Amino acid sequence: MPVSPDYRPEPRFFDLGPDYADAVQAAAFPQTILRFRNDRAAAEVGLEGLSEAEWIAAFGRFDPLPGQPGPLAMRYHGHQFRQYNPDLGDGRGFLAAQMRETPRGQAASDSAPGRLLDLGTKGSGQTPWSRGGDGRLTLKGGVREVLAATMLEALGVPTSRAFSLIETGEALERGDEPSPTRSAVLVRLSHSHVRFGTFQRAAYLNRPDQIEALIEHVRSLYHPSVAPGDVPGLMRAITEASARLTARWVAAGFVHGVLNTDNLNVTGESFDYGPWRFLPAYQPAFTAAYFDHGGLYAFARQPEAVFWNLTQLASCLAVVSDPKTLADALNGFGPAYIRELRAAFLMRLGVQSLGEAADQRLVDTTLALLREGGEAMRWEPLFFDWFGGFASSARALSGPRAKLYQGEAFDAFRFALMEHEPDRIERLEHPMFAAREPEEMLIDEVEAIWAAIATDDDWTPFHAKLDRLEAARTAWDFGA
Template identity: 55%
Template sequence: MSPAPYRPSTAHADLGPGFFDAVEAARFPQAILRYRNQRWAEAVGLGHLDDAQWIGHFGRFEPLPDTLREPLALRYHGHQFRSYNPDIGDGRGFLFAQLVDGEGRLLDLGTKGSGRTPYSRFGDGRLTLKGGVREVLATALLEAFGVYTSKSFSLIETGEALERNDEPSPTRSSVLVRLSHSHIRFGTFQRLLAENDQARITRLVAHCVRHYHPQAARGGDIAKEAPALLEAAARASGAMVAEWMAAGFVHGVLNTDNCVITGESFDYGPWRFLPRYDPNFTAAYFDQTGLYAFGRQPGAIAWNLERFAECLTLVAPVAELETALKTYAPAFHAGLRRAVCARLGVTEGGEDADDELAAAFFQFLLKSQAAFERTVFDWHGGASRRDFALAGPQSSLYQGEAFERLFGALSAHAPRERAPAAAAYFDGEGPATLLIEEVEGLWAAIAEKDDWSLFAAKLDHIERARKAFDIRPERGPDGAGA
């Protein structure tokens, strides 16, 4: 990724009244820089900032030049566990700045834990340090595994003691800044539907087409652009959830306010990575019915897209919106074929061969209960990895009918050309993982001894994985890749 010039924007503010509220950031007693994403800072022209300047912008929220003059708390509604909630919005975050990266994408710098807003309800508007650490880790590993995800840009410890019901308290506090390809949620449209605001839905569709999905442009004809926008969002969302499945990732809270029109994965609360394949595995302790379990994620996103489509009935024919929704399932299946091939380091071999590889991969994981990521690690590069895999810790599992099916499917695919960093990673210490016990262990070192060495070592391992996998998520003709 080459350094890019600084290119500020005020595009979201141009939407005008009714979409956001100007707010002030909280004033924190301390500002200790715990993480800065230098690689992505350079991609948006901010790599030159020294640590004092960085803390000024992302800990005290001094405005960046020529972008938003004041933070904006965004307005939206949403279905939360399929119950409609009109009393939400940016309750502990805001849109701080907008920038254009070297690929011409409009990107947001948004916050989490930056203080109370009109939508905070009974919350304190803060983020625990543990929550910030968890989001940094999640986004790093998802990016490494080829998921189109928001990027954790900055994490600053803020020196407050927070009371929480679901973890030992008082606990340390932080403010996170994430770099995202839009914060326009399905719930942004849902609020306008609830208010029967056809004029603002029309304006928002035009904004999304212009800045995020230009391939949906139809000469300003809203009745045609709205279905085209829905189709673009459906295709991108299908690819996103396919990438989750190939990564063995469980988001945990797939509410409509946690889905954005660019099909980017973001907002990480009770996430988990699968230790072993289990369609019923859930990430959130409060998801007692398994609504957002691993195997139900494709259906959850489909349901959310239907709620987005309902909003567009104010401006577009129902029949055309229904047709647009039908693109989701094919996009998911195509994305899954692509993502499984990329994760296993083999070239795509055609629809039938790739379908067979994906089916054989998941069937083997289910039947053998092999460790998810160790299996990917052992067989990255395809059948030529047999000697390596059979010398590893899962060698006894690589036998039987399910394995023979997987090996046959791998044998039908050529190895992908490896990145220069691949050999050092795939012939090295083992896969980069973030199972719950690992996350709890490195957090314990921080909480008990202020020891950040395990956190730093984990991020180093994840970065080696990112360079080795070298997966670039694909999107549509708007070029909205990662």
């Protein structure tokens, strides 16, 4: 297989041994129709040179990539809506490969190793942890995950990236969408699939040796600035990464939907997009999952949910470390979240920091304006209209929402915004900012994109949306 010199296999999770995962095989699918491939992400791991046939062999049939020993279904437990479940694990996916990232502009021979990245699957067939399920993914679910991950990356949220989507030619029966429905297998590129639930399983089995092995594995590969043996330091690093992720979700107006302990990982990178939503407007109680009847994972409760999950991780680490120092590390979540939320809102508004008090004033007045504006004040357009701060006032006040920008709440927002200088004002020269409307990802558009595929097998709206999101990503230039 013609990989580039930038392809650097390093299957490190496999080193942990059979207590943490099970060797599995992918399902044999009747069809393998390539629907999406992420060549930009592939270039970062040396796989951009694969032909379509080679791509399908690697990510539709799962022929092992060079230097990779074969797929593993990872073992973990988790709290699901705060109910402990010891019967979890990779039930319709597996860890297919691990390799080092080559950041843009860096050669593989450079001394900096790059991040360790995973290729993980969704819908690749049954495993020992399928619990009676068919191990498959609906094509609609795959399309939705590609859209979610692409939008979040554009908005600067630390996220896994949809790497490949292949339609697999099976008719699936599902209770939550019209059936039979089409099937697919998704591959995502992520900076670790080690979940909080991975530690929970070891604690449940009363295996401090496994917890210690996981601690060193995670510390050395994902948080190397933490000293060996410094378990509270590792807890602090994971807590701060999780706070940053949560703040970026909130600034993006994103609702993950299912914040169980098996859906949060040790690197603070968002992944596994099921019943997600983006806010149409500021609605603190907005939920994404139809089965979240109590609003446990509502938009405004996401920080609470992440903190609760972190406490479960800390309780696992307490098996081998001092609970008090772990609690001190855990209690850093609140201050870190507030700090990261200020930074995230400044990033979204494209302005520079002026200090804690002024930055907090801008966050507070932005939220107040969104709240006072009700349904008419859509979340994403506000950040689009005022990107670059007061430098965008003429654009915003002559745009389609000009009539919304008046009154006491707007005046307070405007005065807070005027205090802040634009950050990289040249970004406003991008053609995207000449448009009257921003790129959003509201449910009606998602359903329309799917309807074109389901009804007419028309993938044009899907790929057109991805093209526009790529343009938005370069225009915002947030990074993650």
